[in-house]
Amino acid sequence: MSALGQRLAEFLGTLLLVISVECSTAAFGSPLFGGLAVAGMLFVAMQSWGRVSGGNFNPALTLALGCVQSMGGQGMDWAxxxxxxxxQLAAGIVGAFLTSQVFGIVMPIGDLLEHGLWALGVCEFLGTFMLCFVALNVCVGNRAEEYSxxxxxxxxxxxxxSVGHVSGGIFNPAVALGMDLSSWRANYVGLSAYYMLFQFPAALCAALLxxxxxxxxFTDAPREGPSLFSQLLGEFVGSFLVVLTAxxxxxxxxxxxxxSVAAAVASLAFALQKVSxxxxxxxxSCALYLAGHSRQLLSYAVAQLGGAWLGALTATAIFHRPRSFGPRWPFGLQEAVVAEAIVGFLICFVVLAVKSRAEASQFSGLAYGFCMLAGFGICR
Structure with missing residues (x-):
């Protein structure tokens, strides 16, 4: 593919993503409820142009790929x-012009300041980190995978x-710039620079991790498989992000x-299924260990509980509104335990079923995520 074709695909994909974010935000009154539309647009753009330009559509992800190549991986050169x-930033500017001047949309980005700048920045950091981390794991070295x-x-x-109600759930400097320029009538121009102060470092952290x-x-030397350290680190990070999302x-x-939880579990399972x-x-982990599909149990449990503990602490620091834990009225402890046992059985059974296949399905992560979705229907 020619360089012009790659650049055109990247510009158009980013432009459509920016327009989708701004229009869906205005239509639903909050960036939170535009999530499904925006995620759908990103999926469509990556599926359509991913093999042409790489399907970044995000300056933070592009920066992460540059860092990956600098460390010896299959990324992008700095030019x-x-x-x-x-x-991508130019697409953000054009998208802002189209939505504000043509459609007359003024973004309510300033409304997000009610949560405080610190919470806004941390949420953008965590969301951008998760997006870049998943993208790197499913795209770098796995270009042929259909689930990327x-x-x-x-x-x-x-x-x-999970954090859209705090920061707007932007996770993209080009989108932040577009939303910033679209809110000029409300005198909030300049907030995108603050977003970028957290989004770009998040991309760097994702590349390092x-x-x-x-x-x-990152090496040409043959390896038998992921090391125990890589497996435990993957489980720690995945558990941290799942709990934080929940x-x-x-x-x-x-x-x-x-x-939200189903999407987090599925995306992280896709990202780390070849690692841990x-x-x-x-x-x-216990079910897989007992069935002979895993050699690790105690170390995995320690990593998972450690990640969950850190995720809970981080969420408490951000939201300051702890929720009660336990059975919900009018149900008691007995009903709650039975419901949790049913859902736990469902999750373990499905994971064992997809792991027991002679040829693992590429979409086993989606099955795991849908188990969480079904579990919420039973337990809530």
Whole structure:
């Protein structure tokens, strides 16, 4: 594919993403409820143009790919990074013009300041980190995988519904710039620079952690498989992000919590299934260990519980509104235990079923995520 074709695809994909964010935000009254539309647009754009330009559509992800190549991985050279970032930011500016001047949309980005700048920045950091981390794991070295676009779209969906009520769930400097310029009538121009102060460092952290989780992609030396350190690190990070998503989504409202958690589990399972198996749950690790599909149990459980503990602490620091834990009225402890046992059995059974196949399905992560969605229907 020619360089012109790559740049045109990247510009158009980013432009459509920016327009989708701004229009869906205005239509639903909040960036939170535009999450499904925006994640769908990202999936469609990556599926359509991913094999042409790489399907970045995000300056933060482009920066992460530049860092990956600098560390010896299969990323992007800095000349291409500079070109892509310029095009993506230009698409954000054009998108802002179209939505504000043609459609008359003024973004309510200033309304997000009620949560405080610190919470806004941390949420953008975490959401951008998750998106870039998932994208690097499913795209770098795995260009032929059919689930790449789906995994990245689901990671964006999880972020939108978990922290969108705090930061807007942007996770993209080009989108931040577009929303910033679209809100000029409300005198909020300049806030995108603050967003970028958290989004770009998040991309760097994602690239560094990716190098630790997938070291085999940064060397030509043959490896038998992922090291125990990489597996435990993957389980720790995955559990951290799943718990953080669950707590954040519960703060946003019961309606979006099931979809958010399911999207987080599915996207992270896609990202880490070739590293640790993508368990993120001591019960799942125990079932796989007893069935002979995993050699690790105690170490996995420690990593998962450690990640969950850190995720809970982080969520508490951000939201300051702890939710009660336990049975919900009018149900008692007995009903809650039975419901949890049913859902736990469902999750473990499905994971064992997809792991027991002679040829693992590429969409096993989606099956795991849908188990979480079904579980919410039973337990809530």
């Amino acid at each position: 291409q990074v500079r070109s892509y970032v310029q095009l 676009a789906l995994a990245v779209g689901l990671s964006l969906l999880a972020g939108f519904y 990716f190098a630790k989780v997938r070291p085999e992609l 707590v954040g989504a519960s703060q946003a409202g019961a309606a979006v919590a099931p979809l 198996g993508g368990h993120f749950n001591p019960a799942v």
